[in-house]
Amino acid sequence: MINFIVEFIQSACLIIAAIVILITAIGILRLNDDMDKVIYVRIHMLGMVDVACVLAMIGLGQFLLAGIYLVLAPFVAHAMANAYYYSEDDCKYETTDKLMSRIDDTTHNKLAINKITTIDVEFKYNFKNDEIESSKNGVVIKEVSTDDIENSNLNKRGEEDD
Amino acid sequence: MSILLISEYILIVALVIFMFAAVRILTHKTIAMGLIGCATFSLAISVLLLTVGGMYEIEFYKDIALTLLLLGVVGTIAFAMALRRGS
Incomplete structure (x- = not known):
């Protein structure tokens, strides 16, 4: 039993x-x-x-x-x-460039590029006009190339020599 | 045929159907989805081995199931950590 x-x-x-x-x-x-x-x-x-x-x-x-x-x-x-x-x-899928962006779950992430809500705005960056602009603080960060760094160093040396 | 044997057969059928669903997750293009599918598939395989081993009284199936279950968990956590650090 x-x-x-x-x-x-x-x-x-x-x-x-x-x-x-x-x-x-x-x-x-x-x-x-x-x-x-x-x-x-x-x-x-x-x-x-x-x-x-x-x-x-x-x-x-x-x-x-x-x-x-x-x-x-x-x-x-x-x-x-x-x-x-x-x-x-x-x-993190902010760019429309297929080479740069990783494969995402669905096409939702492609739609998310243009969908900026008040919550998402802190996390999203604009890649327009070769400048990365933080949407939250309005601080503009310019893209810096190696030439710019070299010119900056040369200018500093010139100022020190003067 | 005892009721236990019938229920074991029902469980095997359910697990096989679930493994097809796990393969669907596994073949998704995202890495995290593949990770989830792999973990689930290894779990389903482990329970399937336990069931078959119990039905046919094969002792080493239990050892294989235990190993697969533990290594599946360890592998999933390790890969999840690597995926997080790689970002």
């Missing part, structure tokens, strides 16, 4: 895990790639799969493995979101 109850609980764990995994798979396949910040949505969805897999491991009798992965899964999700935030966030 006890064996039957244990087997029933194991089966319930496995079936619940299978249902959650199937729902997530359908969600991933149906999710629109053109959404803003879609990667965070995917990380959130895959967190559900992590829990379902932990449940499946418990159902299969691998308790230690389930415990280890339950502890490690949040670290993985946080590492991926952190890496995306600091490396591939769309505030």
